[in-house]
């Protein structure tokens with residue numbers, strides 16, 4: 001077993017543009033084996049794009065990804081899932097006209113070696129997942145329920161349970177609490193705590209600092225495609241953090257005050273933050 | 282059972298009810314014809330020609346795409362079959378090459394649609410004209426006999442009469458229906474077809490190769506069209522350069538009658554199977570009822586619109 005402090009995944013100098021829009025510029029990001037990182041930033045900051053690169057959906061224009069110290073080549077979604085990265089995408093990535101059990105196994109069906117699906121196994125597993133992770137006890141919800149007819153919270157529950165079920169080393173949650181009621185939000189935060197307890201890593205993307213602060217050990221702030229800084233929770237109080245985020249929103253930088261809470265020595269949050277600052281009038 | 286059990290079975294029940302209702306109507310309208318087996322044998326001769334293509338087309342429609350080129354691929358493949366048969370004297374070799382050509386034509390559709398990101402409707406409209414024109418040019422507009430194929434084993438396997446009465450092609454239709462059902466409902470690839478049609482963006486981020494799925498789906502359509510071209514030519518032991526014409530609308534109608542929505546994402550082989558039977562029965566039935574052949578299209582139109590409306594309403598509930 002690796003120690004919790006060791007780097008699980010590292011993204012180095014990652015840049016990405018769509019057309020002539022630079023969505024990410026030289027982003028460095030890493031996460032430890034058993035760390036919960038909150039990724040914050042305004043709408044359009046590039047958070048989803050960053051994690052889509054990490055999950056193999058997008059190919060970066062520049063930069064590399066290291067998994068447990070090894071550089072990954074020929075990266076794609078299937079590869080990322082095989083490595084042990086599970087994601088709850090912001091768009092949820094569900095197939096709404098299909099059943100709950102189909103959705104749970106979407107893209108990684110339980111098959112024999114000829115590719116034939118073991119339907120009864122998938123249904124049985126789904127039943128267990130619903131009970132264990134989602135706490136679904138409503139009798140109206142069966143494994144055959146069509147996902148499109150479920151409530152927003154239930155749909156998110158499916159996406160989260162699906163990610164938890166596959167026992168990934170890294171679970172990425174992209175705005176998992178958006179549109180959820182208070183009690184459902186609490187459930188999601190409970191999942192994140194579980195991930196930590198089970199010795200796994202989690203990236204938690206949100207706009208809501210009050211959701212991520214209690215569960216994250218480190219907060220990373222992305223602004224208009226650059227990493228402007230990161231904080232170890234032990235170094236900032238919630239109030240300080242809120243103040244700093246306002247500052248970022250206003251000026252695009254943290255005025256060089258950020259704490260270097262990175263795991264390794266070559267954290268670049270600082271220099272990039274200053275880079276941006278020099279752009280300011 | 283399958284996903285979204287209730288809704289899908291609703292569609293399947295409604296298509297079955299339409300089928301039964303029309304049958305009942307015909308039996309009441311002309312009991313002498315519709316209570317004897319003869320008319321059913323004649324369905325079994327002609328329904329498989331387009332039903333096989335309709336079953337295969339169902340996969341494309343579930344993917345959220347459409348193919349208009351299959352009648353032309355059917356004709357072109359028939360031409361290849363006939364030409365190769367006359368050159369080589371071997372039915373087996375001719376069949377093999379012709380299915381290969383069908384696969385190639387289907388793959389070409391897939392490549393154009395996936396690699397160049399062209400909409401399937403216009404792409405296959407284009408390839409339909411292309412293959413139709415190609416067949417005309419290559420054949421010089423002339424037909425050719427296939428009478429010598431009659432002595433072959435393959436002829437009997439494809440369009441012979443089992444026990445002297447049951448046309449072999451109906452068994453092929455049933456076999457293909459079973460195979461495609463298993464693929465769609467029990468195989469990973471079938472699940473990926475559904476997800477591709479339902480929400481390609483979701484499918485993609487979960488690691489499903491949406492482009493590959495579409496490519497394969499268009500390719501198989503080419504092969505089934507070629508097969509349909511061969512059996513319909515063998516049935517009449519003659520290759521007509523116009524082979525395939527007249528199959529477009531009834532094949533597509535069978536898919537939609539069967540409850541597969543044009544937006545894709547869902548759909549069933551069972552529905553298409555029954556849809557094809559309905560279309561086939563209408564054709565024979567309307568004439569047997571003593572109505573003029575001119576009525577056929579009008580009644581087709583009515584049945585198609587009414588059934589699609591029923592499916593659509595049922596799905597929304």
Ligand SMILES: Nc1ncnc2c1ncn2[C@@H]1O[C@H](COP(=O)(O)OP(=O)(O)OP(=O)(O)O)[C@@H](O)[C@H]1O
Nearest residue numbers: 018019023041042043044045046047048049050090
């Ligand atoms: N596939 C794409 N094609 C073109 N532009 C894109 C694409 N995906 C994202 N973008 C653009 O990249 C920028 C960053 O988007 P991204 O979704 O990463 O932001 P985000 O930080 O997740 O925002 P939010 O909090 O609103 O989810 C946006 O300006 C967006 O319009």
Ligand SMILES: [Mg+2]
Nearest residue numbers: 047048049090
């Ligand atoms: Mg986002």
